[in-house]
Amino acid sequence: MKSFTHKPRILFLYGSLRERSYSRLLAEESGRIIEKLGAEVRFFNPLELPIYGSVPDTHPKVQELRELSLWSEGQVWSSPEMHGNITGIMKNQIDWIPLSIGAVRPTQGRTLAVMQVSGGSQSFNAVNTLRILGRWMRMFTIPNQSSVAKAYQEFNDDGTMKDSAYRDRAIDVMEELYKFTLLLREEVDHLTDRHSERKEKTAKEAIAIANRALETSN
Secondary structure: OOOOOOOOEEEEEEOOOOOOOHHHHHHHHHHHHHHHHOOEEEEEOOOOOOOOOOOOOOOHHHHHHHHHHHHOOEEEEEEEOEOOEOOHHHHHHHHHOOOOEOOEOOOOOOEEEEEEEOOOOOOOHHHHHHHHHHHHOOOEEOOOOEEEOOHHHOEOOOOOEOOOHHHHHHHHHHHHHHHHHHHHHHHHHHHOOOHHHHHHHHHHHHHHHHHHHHHHHO
């Protein structure tokens, strides 16, 4: 294990604005778990985040989300399942995080854990979609995941999660995310280095050198 230079920085996104949002409660419970393991935790509240494309990306909530993504070394995405998929609120947050901001990539190389809550029987539709999105955002999605069925039965009145196999799985997921984040964060540049991007960079540098030589000769 590499030296522990600082606490792993974990960002939580959740996909519901309800007062008693089970995706938020699952995220908060998981946040408490991984914080006890030694991580630094932050949450993004999607309230007042505009619909993607409806305002300039200078909007304060958009900037807050992007800054948190840049801050993070790992992320947790927790969504309800709505009509067999993730919610629009969940997707809207991911849509606002670009693949790149200039030369900076807000998600590339970060670890990701995916979680979902359902009102009925257990399903994996939402976490499957989140995995697709995580891959598209060039994130390292860990193998383990959490899917909580009949979520309304799984939380106490104070919002904490009842002792159950579902909570045990949440602990498993957070332990795995914590370990993967520690292992990968120091190797991100090496692991995300791509032949095609090196080739493109070399070609651009060659053009720039040729242009400078042309300007000098003139």
